[in-house]
Amino acid sequence: MxxxxxxxxxxxxxxxxxxxxxxxxxxxxxxxxxxxxxxxxxxxxxxxxxxxxxxxxxxxxxxxxxxxxxxxxxxxxxxxxxxxxxxxxxxxxxxxxxxxxxxxxxxxxxxxxxxxxxxxxxxxxxxxxCAGLCPVCGNDRNENACDCEAAPSDERWAPLRELRL
Ligand SMILES: [Zn+2]
Ligand SMILES: [Zn+2]
Structure with a gap:
């Protein structure tokens, strides 16, 4: 019941x-x-x-x-x-x-x-x-930015950046 x-x-x-x-x-x-x-x-x-x-x-x-x-x-x-x-x-x-x-x-x-x-x-x-937690350092990216991701994503996007005039 x-x-x-x-x-x-x-x-x-x-x-x-x-x-x-x-x-x-x-x-x-x-x-x-x-x-x-x-x-x-x-x-x-x-x-x-x-x-x-x-x-x-x-x-x-x-x-x-x-x-x-x-x-x-x-x-x-x-x-x-x-x-x-x-x-x-x-x-x-x-x-x-x-x-x-x-x-x-x-x-x-x-x-x-x-x-x-x-x-x-x-x-x-x-x-x-929601920006989520940084997978590298665990920082809450809604509160503060961190530099962790800079290295890998810089490499990946570098060719695109050069295309920009
Ligand atoms: Zn969230
Ligand atoms: Zn981080």
Whole structure:
């Protein structure tokens, strides 16, 4: 059982019925590489449940934040998450497309987990143009320049420099 399991018996008995639901709950196992949603940090699921002929449609969004380390400079990163959710729960779910309606219960953790895992970057960056650590001396090149690279790159670019008029 997770905190996002929701009883929808009231909707199942009333075709066309809908009900807003806001649940704040932790979801386990949300990690991809170094990016993760801490379990101490609950996600907020803000959706409308609607009874449709096939089952229950869930529309809305999931909010929270993820943390990780920049893959170039290792600085800590903390980013907002705000992802759309638009899914169908049905008695006979299609693998990879819809989610199971088990009796009167749907587990919102299932689509939330799928949406968040798709969003977490495998190699997060603190900024798109993070300069990273110097591979030679380990200096954080976002803070200070260092001269380490000068020798090899000078050789490589020397012919190009001579072309410049
Ligand atoms: Zn960085
Ligand atoms: Zn260096």
């Amino acid at each position: 997770t905190g996002l399991r929701t009883n929808v018996a009231d909707l199942l008995h009333h075709p066309g019925a809908r009900r807003p639901v806001v649940i704040e709950a932790p979801v386990a196992g949300l990690a991809a590489g170094v990016a993760r949603v801490a379990e101490s940090d609950p996600l907020v699921v803000d959706v409308v449940l609607e009874r449709v002929p096939e089952g229950i449609v869930v529309r809305g969004q999931v909010k929270g934040h993820w943390t990780g380390d920049c893959s170039r400079c290792l600085r800590p990163i903390d980013r907002e998450l705000a992802l759309p959710v638009n899914e169908l729960f049905e008695t006979e779910p299609l693998e990879g497309e819809t989610y199971p309606l088990e009796g009167d219960v749907i587990d919102l953790a299932l689509p939330v987990r799928d949406a968040v895992l798709l969003e977490l970057p495998l190699a997060p960056l603190c900024t798109d143009d």
